[in-house]
Amino acid sequence: MVPLVCRDCLKETPPRTPDARGAPPACPACGSPRLVSHPELDQLAIAHIDCDAFFAAVEKRDNPALRDKPVIVGGTGGRGVVSTACYIARIHGVRSAMPMFQARKLCPEAVVLPPDMARYKAVSRQLRAKMEALTPLVEPLSIDEAFLDLTGTERLHGASPARVLMRLAREVEAELGITISVGLSYNKFLAKLASDMDKPRGFSVIGRADARDVLAPLPVSRIWGVGLATQARLARHGIRLIRDIQTLPLDQLLRAAGEDGMRLRRLALGEDNRPVTPSRERKSLSSETTLATDVSDRAVLERHLREAADTVARQLRAEKLAAASVVVKLKTAAFQTITRSRRLARPTQTARDLLDIALPLLATEADGRRFRLVGLGVTLCPPPEEAPDLGFDFGAPADDRRLKLESALDQVRARFGGKVIGLSTPAPRDPAGRKPERRG
Structure with missing residues (x-):
């Protein structure tokens, strides 16, 4: 007989059946109904951890008044989309990537908030640190999910991977104020599948036999x-x-x-030999704006592109990355996506260099057509001082001056707030108040 393990107090109990009223068994030690049982529970070591409604969970944690309310995080303009919906909002049918106007119709009482990526990233780093304390084999998939390989860690932690993960879930809830769902199996495909089977606060197991x-x-x-x-x-x-x-x-x-x-x-057939790979190199950064109304005016499109360049360049400097090429993205009123790209002569972290490439690319497409989205992205390479052999021409004095000037502006923004004017003329706010979306 396979014992039950309580996910709240981590104690084992013999197998039990529902009572006469059909209620599920509860832990005799703490009364929790959150019991896990699987014949292979202590033999599996590949896990997928997924935060539950992550953005909304952070918002509720930081504002307890939102705890029992439907919360939607996403673009607040007329053409915004849902980034995350809490589980109360999901009961009404709200889903990620849904147009915001549709989400508001489904759940008119919802509290709609714009994303605060700085706060979400801070919590993500805290969670990552907890995972990396368990195993060096942590493969991030996004800001709120990762694979872990805990093979061979039993002696280190004095417990099987399953029980270590239960302890982690309990610590995350108590210390970070968010919840996670865990999928445990013998490979990545099944672990990720399992984590979706019991959300939120889930713990699902798929073994070799089943x-x-x-x-x-x-x-x-x-x-x-x-x-x-x-x-x-x-x-x-x-x-x-x-x-x-x-x-x-x-x-x-x-x-x-x-x-x-x-x-x-x-x-x-349940076969997947992909290893958990700790280093997932970031390939690109981008910033784009969905416009409140379709725009054909090239000057307006340029102003939005300048703001996107400022946003991307600040992120490059903040994360000590550099751009190798520039991509301009446009979406027409008919939803046709257009991308144009060009390689830079040398790596850069400045908005001015990005715009030297991006503005001519925009000019070739801004021919009177109406656009509903404009954005700028970059493909990444290490900063110049870390990549002397990439074949770029380093050391142009003009570029050094640009970098020093924009870095100085970063310091001014950090001291006086994000509304300080940058080198590029900021794009006017859309009538609906839409802000650029940051992508990475």
Whole structure:
């Protein structure tokens, strides 16, 4: 018989059945119903940790008056989208990436807040430090989720990975004021799948013996990398559930899925040999603005591009990164996305250098068409002093002066606030008050 482990007091109890009223068993030591049992619980070491409604959770933590209210974090303008919705708002049907006007209709009583990325990143760093104290094998996926490999850490922590993760979840809730859901398995694909199975404050386990049975009834969309186009292609061949991929003769699967067929078969059978990789190098930064109304005026588009350049350049300097190329992104009124890019002659951290490339790229597209979004992004390389062999031409005095001037402005902003005027003329606020969205 497999014992139950209490996620709140971490004590074991013999297997128990629901009482006469059908209530689930509770921990005899602390009364908690949050009990976990799995035959392989103490044999698994790959975990996926996902913060529950992270942005909204931080907002509720910092403002207790919001605790019992539906909270939506995202763009507050007419064309904003939902970044995060708390679980109360989700009951009303609000979901991430939903247009904000639709979210407001579904939940008119919701408190809608703009994102505060500085606060969210600070909490993310605290959580990362806690994870890295458990194992050096932490692979961040985003600001609020990561894989962990705790293989071989039993002696260090005096407990199995499962119990260490339970302790971590309890500490995060008590010390950081947010909650996490944990998925535990023997590979990354299944660990991430498990973390979605019991949210919020969840702890789900998928073992080797039950992996195929757990996967079989799920839609193919639950397989990593299967988007809408792949779903439609598979559906044309009658493949809608993961069990279809498990049982279909391989030659038929390859005809349906092409060269991706073997990968789909392996994942459908619960096989994934990707290691947990601690270093996930950041590839790009960007800032973009969804405009309140469609704009064709090139001068207005330029002002928004200048503000995006200021935003990206400040982030480059703050994170000690440098840009290798510049990307201008536009979205037309008809939702066509246009990107234009050009490599820089040398790495930079200044808005002026970014605009030297970006403004001519914009000029080629600002031909009278109306645009609903404008943004600027960069691909990254290390700062010049850390990358002497990249083949760039370093050391131009003009660039040094630009960097010193913009760095001095950073210090002024830090002292007097973010509204200090930068080198680039700030874009006018949209009528709906929309601010640029920062991406990374």
